[in-house]
Amino acid sequence: MLIKQSADIPSSEITPRDLYLNRRRFLAGIGLSAVVAGLGIKELVSPSSEALATEKIDGIQKSAFSTTEKVTPINDVSHYNNYYEFSTEKEDPAKLAKDFKTRPWSVTVDGLVAKKQKWDIDAIMKFASPEERIYRHRCVEGWSIVVPWVGFSLSELIKRAEPLGKAKFVEFTSIHDPAQMPGQRQQILNWPYVEGLRMDEAMHPLTLLCFGMYGASLPNQDGAPLRLVVPWKYGFKSAKAIVKISFTDRQPSTTWNEANPHDFGFYSNVNPNVNRYHSQAHERRLGEFRPRPTLMFNGYDQVAGLYSGLDLAKNY
Amino acid sequence: MIRFIKILVFVSCLVPLGLLAWRFFGAHPSDMSTWGAGLGANPVEALEHKTGDWTLRFLLITLSITPLRKLLRVPVLIKFRRMFGLFAFFYGCLHFSTYVWVDKFFNLHEILADVVKRKYITVGFTAFVLLIPLAVTSTTGWIRRLGGKRWQALHRLIYVSAIAGVIHYLWLVKADIHEPLEYGAVLAALLAYRVVVWLRPSSAMRSRAVAPMRGKVAIE
Numbered sequence A: 001m002l003i004k005q006s007a008d009i010p011s012s013e014i015t016p017r018d019l020y021l022n023r024r025r026f027l028a029g030i031g032l033s034a035v036v037a038g039l040g041i042k043e044l045v046s047p048s049s050e051a052l053a054t055e056k057i058d059g060i061q062k063s064a065f066s067t068t069e070k071v072t073p074i075n076d077v078s079h080y081n082n083y084y085e086f087s088t089e090k091e092d093p094a095k096l097a098k099d100f101k102t103r104p105w106s107v108t109v110d111g112l113v114a115k116k117q118k119w120d121i122d123a124i125m126k127f128a129s130p131e132e133r134i135y136r137h138r139c140v141e142g143w144s145i146v147v148p149w150v151g152f153s154l155s156e157l158i159k160r161a162e163p164l165g166k167a168k169f170v171e172f173t174s175i176h177d178p179a180q181m182p183g184q185r186q187q188i189l190n191w192p193y194v195e196g197l198r199m200d201e202a203m204h205p206l207t208l209l210c211f212g213m214y215g216a217s218l219p220n221q222d223g224a225p226l227r228l229v230v231p232w233k234y235g236f237k238s239a240k241a242i243v244k245i246s247f248t249d250r251q252p253s254t255t256w257n258e259a260n261p262h263d264f265g266f267y268s269n270v271n272p273n274v275n276r277y278h279s280q281a282h283e284r285r286l287g288e289f290r291p292r293p294t295l296m297f298n299g300y301d302q303v304a305g306l307y308s309g310l311d312l313a314k315n316y
Numbered sequence B: 001m002i003r004f005i006k007i008l009v010f011v012s013c014l015v016p017l018g019l020l021a022w023r024f025f026g027a028h029p030s031d032m033s034t035w036g037a038g039l040g041a042n043p044v045e046a047l048e049h050k051t052g053d054w055t056l057r058f059l060l061i062t063l064s065i066t067p068l069r070k071l072l073r074v075p076v077l078i079k080f081r082r083m084f085g086l087f088a089f090f091y092g093c094l095h096f097s098t099y100v101w102v103d104k105f106f107n108l109h110e111i112l113a114d115v116v117k118r119k120y121i122t123v124g125f126t127a128f129v130l131l132i133p134l135a136v137t138s139t140t141g142w143i144r145r146l147g148g149k150r151w152q153a154l155h156r157l158i159y160v161s162a163i164a165g166v167i168h169y170l171w172l173v174k175a176d177i178h179e180p181l182e183y184g185a186v187l188a189a190l191l192a193y194r195v196v197v198w199l200r201p202s203s204a205m206r207s208r209a210v211a212p213m214r215g216k217v218a219i220e
Ligand code: HEM
Pocket: B045, B048, B049, B050, B051, B052, B053, B054, B055, B056, B059, B092, B095, B096, B099, B121, B124, B125, B126, B127, B128, B131, B161, B165, B166, B168, B169, B172, B173
């Protein structure tokens, strides 16, 4: 028999033959390595900048709350979106949200209110005249933008909802529609997305019920047709594509807090001194190279009174 | 032939960097105001992520050499392992520099706080630091100086580095752990191969592991 265990063959004998006779296999091996490397080169295409399907909003008033800082280009604000319902890649929502349906759209108002209601989006938009609010917007990931949002204070809607005296919190629920939102087909977060505010935070005039930006309706990837903008809190507090607003006497359980209670608290006020998820002392304004210091409450000092007596290191 | 292919592989390993630079500098490299635009709205983040991706990819490519050459029986692949390992270190240096320079702008206070307190930075830093002695002792001279056995033992640190690299990735993502898990699965397979080889008592691979090869040492 000629069967020989390979262990019996001194390696000094094998090596040269393997080395010089197996050119074909060798090439196959190199080819395979190349494929492994090639798998990585999938990100060749640059972000696109196609026209946005938005409609101009008429009669927009200026607001004293607006900052005079340089506004971030609309292309950045509409092509760099943390919108996990579509994708966890920030370049994707611009493409994936293109055909998202924002009409017909209604918002249910329930919980501790005088009367449960269902409002059409176009009716809601007429509750008050639209204002342009140029706000700083700070992401918990460490970047920031300046956006001219269009909307009016959330308090305008809350007044019409007639919450009962017992209502202490407001809970915002975003749409759950896996057919339209590919990101929701995976259990990355607990869908639907839920956010919440304390009643006094929700009633604060800075808190914006938003349906537009840059003078036109919201692009789908930015939370159309209706979203929240709470400029002194990290961006994820500003729920997008809202379908339900509930008034409760208990602190709502919010999506990011459920996902990672250590890093993402219920309050999530912008705070350079509390470093849960990242070091939050600095931020990078999109379009700028050097990091800049992050301001307490994102520079909106007028909300400080809401938290007097509250230990913000514990209530992060 | 080998020489030619080595040059080819070397150039290929630079392609990711070339693409990054291409996109970073864009169509008008002399106009500084357009720098970064090709990398999207947040070029710093893009640089940090792409260099991190390639560090991990090259670590995995390096670790795949031994299984590939054994399973495909292409021993000559060993001639490329050092190059891949050094490229892992090279992209790691770019990744670390991106962090220190463009992300943190040499803010030593914040960097130190990060390394000590942010656990994903701590493991990433560990993964990177472990690669330094491996890069330094990657030369034939060092193999001779240390002796095959000791050199081999030292270079097993790459396992720790790759594991730390995957944990780094796993801990830094906010919620979507798909990608780190994919890398983790590849790493697990590559490590499982070693475990199997080590557990097989009469393994040819093991006995060959320290056998001399044309005056040098073949290390699996
Ligand atoms: C061998 C060592 C390392 C490997 C393999 C590695 C790998 C990675 C990978 C794969 C990513 C994610 C890229 C993506 O999301 O596409 C990443 C991100 C990152 N790495 Fe590393 N890394 C290493 C060392 C380091 C070191 C030494 C530091 C800093 C001290 C560091 C800081 C970062 C930061 C800040 C991010 C981005 C985090 C974020 O955006 O949230 N890494 N790294």
